[in-house]
Amino acid sequence: MSTNLMHTDLERYALELAQxxxxxxxxxxxxxxxxxxxxxxxxxxxxxxxxxxxxxxNQLDLDAAAGYGPTAAQVDRLRLDAKRIDVxxxxxxxxxxxxxxxxxxxxxxxxxxxxxxxxxxxxxxxxFFIYESRPNVTTxxxxxxxxxxxxxxxxxxxxxxxxxxxxxxxxxQSLRECRLxxxxxxxxxxxxxxxxNHLLHLDEYINLAIPRGGExxxxxxxxxxxxxxxxxxxxxxxxxxxxxxxPGMAHAIVLNAKCQRPGxxxxxxSLLVDRAxxxxxxxxxxxxxEQAGVEIRGCPxxxxxxxxxxxxxxxxxxxxxxxxKISVRVVDGLDQAVExxxxxxxxxxxxxxxxxxxxxxxxxxxxxxxAVMVNASTRFNDGGExxxxxxIGISTDKYHARGPCGLRxxxxxxxxxxGDGQVRx
Amino acid sequence: MSTNLMHTDLERYALELAQxxxxxxxxxxxxxxxxxxxxxxxxxxxxxxxxxxxxxxNQLDLDAAAGYGPTAAQVDRLRLDAKRIDVxxxxxxxxxxxxxxxxxxxxxxxxxxxxxxxxxxxxxxxxFFIYESRPNVTTxxxxxxxxxxxxxxxxxxxxxxxxxxxxxxxxxQSLRECRLxxxxxxxxxxxxxxxxNHLLHLDEYINLAIPRGGExxxxxxxxxxxxxxxxxxxxxxxxxxxxxxxPGMAHAIVLNAKCQRPGxxxxxxSLLVDRAxxxxxxxxxxxxxEQAGVEIRGCPxxxxxxxxxxxxxxxxxxxxxxxxKISVRVVDGLDQAVExxxxxxxxxxxxxxxxxxxxxxxxxxxxxxxAVMVNASTRFNDGGExxxxxxIGISTDKYHARGPCGLRxxxxxxxxxxGDGQVRx
Numbered sequence: 114m115s116t117n118l119m120h121t122d123l124e125r126y127a128l129e130l131a132q133x134x135x136x137x138x139x140x141x142x143x144x145x146x147x148x149x150x151x152x153x154x155x156x157x158x159x160x161x162x163x164x165x166x167x168x169x170x171n172q173l174d175l176d177a178a179a180g181y182g183p184t185a186a187q188v189d190r191l192r193l194d195a196k197r198i199d200v201x202x203x204x205x206x207x208x209x210x211x212x213x214x215x216x217x218x219x220x221x222x223x224x225x226x227x228x229x230x231x232x233x234x235x236x237x238x239x240x241f242f243i244y245e246s247r248p249n250v251t252t253x254x255x256x257x258x259x260x261x262x263x264x265x266x267x268x269x270x271x272x273x274x275x276x277x278x279x280x281x282x283x284x285x286q287s288l289r290e291c292r293l294x295x296x297x298x299x300x301x302x303x304x305x306x307x308x309x310n311h312l313l314h315l316d317e318y319i320n321l322a323i324p325r326g327g328e329x330x331x332x333x334x335x336x337x338x339x340x341x342x343x344x345x346x347x348x349x350x351x352x353x354x355x356x357x358x359x360p361g362m363a364h365a366i367v368l369n370a371k372c373q374r375p376g377x378x379x380x381x382x383s384l385l386v387d388r389a390x391x392x393x394x395x396x397x398x399x400x401x402x403e404q405a406g407v408e409i410r411g412c413p414x415x416x417x418x419x420x421x422x423x424x425x426x427x428x429x430x431x432x433x434x435x436x437x438k439i440s441v442r443v444v445d446g447l448d449q450a451v452e453x454x455x456x457x458x459x460x461x462x463x464x465x466x467x468x469x470x471x472x473x474x475x476x477x478x479x480x481x482x483x484a485v486m487v488n489a490s491t492r493f494n495d496g497g498e499x500x501x502x503x504x505i506g507i508s509t510d511k512y513h514a515r516g517p518c519g520l521r522x523x524x525x526x527x528x529x530x531x532g533d534g535q536v537r538x
Numbered sequence: 539m540s541t542n543l544m545h546t547d548l549e550r551y552a553l554e555l556a557q558x559x560x561x562x563x564x565x566x567x568x569x570x571x572x573x574x575x576x577x578x579x580x581x582x583x584x585x586x587x588x589x590x591x592x593x594x595x596n597q598l599d600l601d602a603a604a605g606y607g608p609t610a611a612q613v614d615r616l617r618l619d620a621k622r623i624d625v626x627x628x629x630x631x632x633x634x635x636x637x638x639x640x641x642x643x644x645x646x647x648x649x650x651x652x653x654x655x656x657x658x659x660x661x662x663x664x665x666f667f668i669y670e671s672r673p674n675v676t677t678x679x680x681x682x683x684x685x686x687x688x689x690x691x692x693x694x695x696x697x698x699x700x701x702x703x704x705x706x707x708x709x710x711q712s713l714r715e716c717r718l719x720x721x722x723x724x725x726x727x728x729x730x731x732x733x734x735n736h737l738l739h740l741d742e743y744i745n746l747a748i749p750r751g752g753e754x755x756x757x758x759x760x761x762x763x764x765x766x767x768x769x770x771x772x773x774x775x776x777x778x779x780x781x782x783x784x785p786g787m788a789h790a791i792v793l794n795a796k797c798q799r800p801g802x803x804x805x806x807x808s809l810l811v812d813r814a815x816x817x818x819x820x821x822x823x824x825x826x827x828e829q830a831g832v833e834i835r836g837c838p839x840x841x842x843x844x845x846x847x848x849x850x851x852x853x854x855x856x857x858x859x860x861x862x863k864i865s866v867r868v869v870d871g872l873d874q875a876v877e878x879x880x881x882x883x884x885x886x887x888x889x890x891x892x893x894x895x896x897x898x899x900x901x902x903x904x905x906x907x908x909a910v911m912v913n914a915s916t917r918f919n920d921g922g923e924x925x926x927x928x929x930i931g932i933s934t935d936k937y938h939a940r941g942p943c944g945l946r947x948x949x950x951x952x953x954x955x956x957g958d959g960q961v962r963x
Contacts, residue, residue: 139880143903222925228914230924235906237936320936341766341937362959369961455564477954478568481660489653489957498962499655499953500647511662511745511950512766513938525936528924529902532914534787536794537923 126303127311130266131318133296134239138264140294142236146213149260152291153209157202159287160252160280164198170279171248178272186376190246191272201249204503208256211502214521215262229531234524236262238320241312242505243334245270245326251280254323255298257505261523264294266319268301268309270326278302313338321523323506328433343518345483345509347433348378348461350491353450353476355467356387360394362488363466367398369490370464372405376435378507379462379484379494383430384441385450388414391443395419399441407437414443430457447472451479458482460509462494483509483516551728552736555691556743558721559664563689565719567661571638574685577716578634582627584712585677585705589623595704596673603697611801615671616697626674629928633681636927639946640687654956659949661687663745666737667930668759670695670751676705679748680723682930686948689719691744693726693734695751703727738763746948748931753858768943770908770934772858773803773886775916778875778901780892781812785819787913788891792823794915795889797830801860803932804887804909804919808855809866810875813839816868820844824866832862839868855882872897876904883907885934887919908934908941 141149160167171193178191193201220232240263242254251269258265269277281300288297301308313322316339323343324334335342352370354363370381386394391414399409399419409415410425422441429440430453444450454463464486465476473487484494494516496504501519508515514522566574585592596618603616618626645657665688667679676694683690694702706725713722726733738747741764748768749759760767777795779788795806811819816839824834824844834840835850847866854865855878869875879888889911890901898912909919919941921929926944933940939947 142906224923224925228918228923235936336764339761341935359959365959365961373962473956481567482952484953484955487954487956489955489960490962492962493653493955493957493960494953498649498653500649510766511660515950516953525940527907528909528919528941529912530909530914530918531898531912532918534784534790535914535918536790537798537915537917 123303123305123308124311127308127315130299130301131239131312131315134264134266134299135318137294137296138236138238138262141259141264141297142215142238142262144262144293146215148291148293149213149262150209152287152293153205153256153260155291156252156256156284156287157205159283160198160202160205163279163283164195167198167276167279167283168193168195170275173275174273187246187272191248191276193248193276197249201252204249205252205256208260208503211260211520213260214524219526226535227532228535231529232526233529234521234526237523237525238263239318240265240523241268241319241322241340242266243268243309243322243324243326243330245330246272248273248276248280250325251277252284253503254505255284257503257520258523259293259297261520263523264297264299266299266301266312268312271304274304309334310337313340316340325506341513343506343508343510343514343522345378345459345461345507347459348380348507349383349431349433349457349459350379350381350462350464351383351385351450351454351458352381352464352466352491353385353444353454354387354390354394355447355450355465355469355472355476356389357469357472358390358394358466359468360390363394364398364401366464366466366488366490368401368405370492371402371407371439372437373490373492375437377492378433379491380435381464381491382432382434382439383457384439385444385453386441387450388443388445391415392418395441395443402439405437407439409439409441411441412443415441427457433459447475451476454480454482461507462486462491464489464491483507548728548730548733549736552733552740555724555726556664556737556740559689559691559724560743562719562721563661563663563687566684566689566722567640567663567687569687569718571640573716573718574638574687575634577712577718578630578681578685580716581677581681581709581712582630584708585623585627585630588704588708589620592623592701592704592708593618593620595700598700599698612671612697616673616701618673618701622674626677629674630677630681633685633928636685636945638685639949644951651960652957653960656954657951658954659946660952662948662950663688664743665690665948666693666744666747666765667691668693668734668747668749668751668755670755671697673698673701673705675750676702677709678928679930680709682928682945683948684718684722686945688948689722689724691724691726691737693737696729699729734759735762738765741765750931766938768931768933768935768939768947770803770884770886770932772884773805773932774808774856774858774882774884775804775806775887775889776808776810776875776879776883777806777889777891777916778810778869778872778879779812779815779819780872780875780890780894780897780901781814782894782897783815783819783891784893785815788819789823789826791889791891791913791915793826793830795917796827796832796864797862798915798917800862803858804916805860806889806916807857807859807864808882809864810869810878811866812875813868813870816840817843820866820868827864830862832864834864834866836866837868840866852882858884872900876901879905879907886932887911887916889914889916908932
């Protein structure tokens with residue numbers, strides 16, 4: 114009985130959050146660019162002003178984390194200080210400069226019968242954003258959603274609960290000061306997983322869920338959701354070094370794609386090298402990777418060329434290491450490279466290095482990934498690097514948006530049709 | 539035990555259909571426009587040549603239908619004759635003339651670091667199309683999906699099973715003759731509903747489900763699906779006659795929106811009239827509607843002006859009649875009209891009739907429907923009328939495509955990034 118009651122209470126809370134967000138979204142959809150930008154500026158300055166309070170709240174999370182013995186990387190992801198808060202504020206201010214997508218006329222046509230048809234961007238409505246640890250994501254997501262005219266329900270990680278609450282307090286205060294609806298940015302106050310599930314079922318009020326975090330979180334959200342989900346499960350990104358590659362360029366690209374920031378989704382996890390050049394290319398390449406601390410697992414041919422390499426299994430080719438590890442395979446040319454990527458890849462980011470135009474064209478045509486790179490590092494698949502400004506995430510889906518998702522990808526459109534009395538014959 | 543066995547057999551069949559479609563989709567994604575157009579032409583001419591066989595199969599469906607006492611409208615929807623088959627073939631030929639969306643460069647930018655980024659259209663992949671009765675939809679859907687580079691799994695209504703099988707035979711034959719993969723267009727041969735459910739779970743192979751038919755079918759599909767669904771549940775479309783409307787124009791638009799084809803989703807179901815002009819406008823308007831055979835249900839003020847009108851309930855305002863029926867309400871101006879549409883509408887198509895520019899602008903801004911019409915009939919929300927060519931359906935969702943969905947709405951995109959060795963700093 115009490116479980117049922119709790120269940121009902123959570124359902125009621127989920128409904129309140131969603132309905133509040135929906136009402137706020139209706140207001141936000143009509144808010145002017147000036148009003149939204151004024152709020153962003155206000156939020157940035159309030160955040161700087163309240164830095165000490167936020168740092169104090171963050172300390173509570175760090176103290177709690179100490180109890181379960183976190184890794185240094187986990188502590189680093191969680192920690193905020195005045196300098197990092199200043200960077201967060203700067204990130205919000207950057208969103209001011211981004212073009213407001215709402216109201217943009219995407220296309221316009223006039224029909225032979227005189228009807229003038231415009232396709233105009235509108236906000237999606239309500240976004241449910243589910244994320245883990247890093248507290249700066251709280252302000253990034255709020256800034257991007259509100260600037261694109263959307264209300265957002267934030268569900269941060271338990272590890273950062275105090276920090277998120279403090280940051281959310283600043284957000285709420287700034288919304289009120291700028292006369293935008295409070296419920297434009299709500300923070301879920303209950304840690305219960307079933308609350309997430311209730312929210313994921315409310316497709317009448319919530320237009321999109323965006324899970325950001327580990328693959329397990331994303332799979333759980335996608336399996337449960339009745340609302341659309343913007344997501345990628347994994348970034349198993351490849352660099353394919355074609356027989357006609359410039360070896361120096363290929364060397365630099367592989368090193369960058371693997372090592373520049375190994376824990377992110379657009380880092381390379383797998384290296385494919387054409388047999389024709391493997392003998393000359395692989396030994397110095399793998400020596401450089403090893404020197405950079407990368408653990409290498411290779412196919413038999415790779416191991417013949419560099420005997421220190423451990424053997425790679427199919428499981429390795431299918432693994433997103435998110436770490437200083439790489440799998441290496443020698444392939445018999447472009448066909449086998451494309452086949453390998455189709456079989457083991459995650460349709461996130463895949464690169465070819467070649468001086469051969471025809472090979473590059475063939476590769477970009479046949480590899481069906483969100484971003485296909487020619488002679489550039491996989492690390493460039495990123496909203497900032499693509500010129501979208503900040504990104505709310507990277508999608509590998511084919512429905513709606515693919516690749517880096519910024520302000521425009523948080524919008525839909527409607528058709529506005531103007532006539533002078535046309536009726537249909 | 540035998541139920542489990544059947545269950546497993548259906549799951550296996552669903553997987554075979556989906557994997558076959560996925561393999562075909564990979565080929566189709568790379569097929570040239572010429573190859574796809576050659577197939578469309580071949581299909582049209584084969585269909586005309588095989589008209590007698592298709593009509594004979596259709597007769598079997600008509601005979602079966604006679605057993606359950608169909609309405610005249612049902613028989614009419616089901617019946618094919620040589621002339622209708624010629625119209626089907628003509629519809630296929632029209633798709634030849636439509637621009638191939640695949641490979642279209644939607645945007646291109648060059649970044650300060652020299653990277654050239656192109657956003658290029660690609661097919662979605664595999665479409666699962668679930669529809670009721672009308673057999674011409676079989677060729678329409680096949681033509682649109684294949685032209686946009688997608689494989690399609692068709693699941694037609696039981697009523698048209700023989701007809702669809704005959705038409706599908708012609709499709710298969712023409713695919714083979716044009717060396718396109720057989721599995722580009724598959725027809726589900728089992729009537730079992732659980733097979734549909736199995737297919738709707740295969741998000742690894744199927745990129746999109748499109749249900750077309752009654753609301754019950756669409757709700758069932760949306761509730762079950764793990765794949766994205768392109769849909770609208772209802773078309774509760776409004777015509778709002780503003781105080782500053784041209785009465786003659788308003789009269790003609792209402793009559794057209796309600797009566798020109800009452801059984802379709804973009805027909806008007808509800809008429810809103812400003813109080814200021816209701817006394818002059820409504821009596822002749824409702825007389826014309828009655829003369830056209832329309833059953834009218836109105837608010838108290840409407841009934842005061844035209845006493846023969848039956849009373850309207852909230853249930854009436856929330857009903858998609860799909861019939862010669864209309865609900866009528868007198869409103870206190872644009873605010874109340876927008877509020878009514880927000881409460882009872884289905885975000886499909888809503889129109890304002892007015893000579894007042896500011897009112898039109900306000901209405902189009904605030905009404906968040908897939909198509910908002912000014913001084914034109916709701917009946918124009920249609921792929922053909924919008925210049926998209928044929929449409930696979932009309933969406934009221936906000937994710938991916940909204941409004942009429944043609945070839946472009948059956949595509950996604952990928953980013954192709956070309957560099958000369960860029961690595962990320």
